[in-house]
Amino acid sequence: MGLKKEHKYRSWVEVDLDNFIGNLKEIKKLIGPHVDFMQAVKADAYGHGAIEISNIALKNGARMLGVANADEGVQLRVSGIEAPIVILGPSTESEIEEIIKYNLTPSISDLNFAWKLQKAAKSTDGNMSVHIEVDTGMGRGGTMHSEAIELIRNVLALPEITLEGIFTHLASSETIAPYNDQQWQLFSNLLARLDELNIKIPLRHMDNSGGILNYPQFNLDMVRPGIMTYGIYPSPGTETKTGLSPVMSFKTTIVLIKDFPPGYGIGYNSTYVTKSKTRIATIPVGYGDGYGFILSNQGEALIKGKRAPLVGRISMDLCTIDVTNIPECAVGDEVVLLGKQGDEYISANEIAAKAQTISYEVLCALGKRAPRVFLQKGKTDAVEPRLRRIYIPGEEKSLARIDNIIRHCFQARTHNEELGDAIYYEMFETLFGKEDRQLELRTGFRYDIKITQLPEATKKTSRFGAYFQVGAHIEYRKTIKNNVFMIGCAQNNQQLSALLEDPRCEYRWLLGGGEELVMEKDFHVERVRIDDEDIPITAAKITERGYEVWCGNDNLKKKINSEVKIAIDIVTKKAKNNNIFPIYLVYPTRGVGITFNYEKADLKNVRVESFFAGRHPSPSIIRDKGKFIEINVSDKEWIFPTSGVIFIWDI
Secondary structure: OOOOHHHOOOEEEEEEHHHHHHHHHHHHHHHOOOOEEEEEOHHHHHOOOHHHHHHHHHHOOOOEEEEOOHHHHHHHHHOOOOOOEEEEEEOOHHHHHHHHHOOOEEEEOOHHHHHHHHHHHHHOOOOEEEEEEEEOOOOOOOEEHHHHHHHHHHHHOOOOEEEEEEEOOOOOOOOOOHHHHHHHHHHHHHHHHHHHOOOOOOEEEOOOHHHHHHOHHHOOOEEOOOHHHHOOOOOHHHOOOOOOOOOEEEEEEOOEEEEEOOOOEEOHHHOEEOOOOEEEEEEOOOHHHOOOHHHOOOOEEEEOOEEEEEEOOOOOOOEEEEOOOOOOOOOOOEEEEEEEEOOEEEOHHHHHHHHOOOHHHHHHHOOOOOOEEEEEOOEEEEEEOHHHHHOOOOOOOOHHHHHHHHHHHHHHHHHOHHHHHHHHHHHHHHHHOOOOOOOOOEEEEEEEEEEEEOOHHHHOOOHHHOEEEEEEEEEEEEEOOOOEEEEEEEOOHHHHHHHHOOOOEEEEEEOEOOOOOOHHHHEEEEEEEEOOEEOOEEEEEEEOOEEEEEEEOHHHHHHOOOEEEEEEEEEEEEEOOOOEEEEEEOOOEEEEEEEEEOOOOOOEEEEEEEEEEOOOOOOEEEEEOOOEEEEEEEEEEEEEEEEEEEEEEEO
16 A cells, blocks of 8 residues: 555655554464463564554553563653553663653562662652563573572562562574473473462463464463564464464655666676666665665565566665666656565565575664554554654753753744654653652543532532532543552642642542531542442541542552553532632543533533643534533543643523
8 A cells, every 4th residue: 555645755664553453363363362462562563663553452452561671661651551561671770760760560580680679669659560580591581490489589578579470481482392392391390389389470471472373382371472463474384373464564765767878887886787778766775774785786676566676785875776677667656675566575584584684683674764654444644753763751850951842842843743743752751750750641531520409408408508519420541559549629729739749649629619518528439440340438537638538459459550440430519609610630641521511500601711731732622502511632632731621600
């Protein structure tokens, strides 16, 4: 599929998300319903674009994401991904600060790193999930299998550390070999010994792509597919074991065509000399784009559905193709270096064989300067720019830097949308990522308000019945940090500020005025649910900062550091002489829906004022006069603090 005219680039990588989803379905068939999978998105998802691939994988059943280092995890967190992210290899001490701040899950290979992690986590009152990596024969990361139990016992003794997983890595999974069985025997013996010691580790994982295809008996609790999710078989011997579809294509266009006489040198050092009259097309791709120098005089391209040889040396930014046998080609025509055109197909394995490397390197390297264009259901309008894929925000927080970012953001977007996007994400992190605690992001925020006249029986207990009844249903998704939390009600702004400072305060409410209102009598938390399960209210008390309603149970401990759906139902009162109802967003939030239902309150001339900060701050507004007003912001858009709406009416 070609790009629309307005989306043309010098070169681009097309990522077929439908094929990617199809590959995930094949994997789920292979592993069955009782085995989870961690999507490997190291190295920018093997060159496919980590942010978009991660989002699609999570929507299609991935339990976790696997990255190579903290920087890759930070990129995903800043983009709004809240699912567990595991660093699949030893981390450095310098990465610990980011690991804690962005709630990443490190792999532990030695006790010294675990002690440093424990010390840092303790200073932030955090609780870190970790996975133990065991070396059963890879000879790379991980603690030696003979020393694993001692390490595990020591890690279990660290109060700020939660041992969530244990794994090993197969060294030769792409083939059936005795060495794989030896690794399995060592790992399964270790797991059996842990069972004997009554040490329970929730997630045990071993199989990568080759293991899934060749050793399904090694699946355990979770598998870690990588290359096969991108449509590449780990080895020729695995091609008959499942049906995979390639996800990536690398394309460019012809920028120049010239005719040359016999005996004319093409490219640096004239490594190719024309033997007869030859037509040469130049394309804007070179080794700077990851198209290897070793492919000089042996690579091929597809033009008009036909193969054409690359001739001459590949230079940094350009290379040349002999198109003598394709006389109908012209400047601007699409050229495919990886992928399908017509009935012809150039695979990553074919390129790898010519370049004397492996398909993994081809995918990671190809088109590293090119934008990723994501195709799904025939649409090509999702584009991830180059700078967004490689950009990781810095940690400096000076006011001068913030001012400089904001000023130059608008200028950059005027002249260069790609650079503007990169600065936009840096501004997001700089303004809203606090150094002293993890960045908290929320998605799918719903706030449904229903304001009505008080029931007759309730009116009699209030002077002149001068209050409305307010019902509120609040719902959103976020990563929880504690199994016990609080919903607070404040009488004034000072109490509200105090509640905002407590990380255990999940939601807070400012009582709607009126001398007769008493927090513990007129503010009721009717129901709290997490992932559609009721959460008990364990205590309610008056403190200096207001009325605190505490909720939680031990069952929530297993959900700590995972994304959940939180739903809260509140019933309270509001003084009739107060004719405004404000709703504020105090966290970065993606996707907002707010409904104000006043059909049974007899309010007059209801109107709304919105103040949304973000890249696209204008919400859609639906009105049904006399009944409700609804405000919506797409779940693809971020809204920044402090945004919100105020509903106003006439008394």
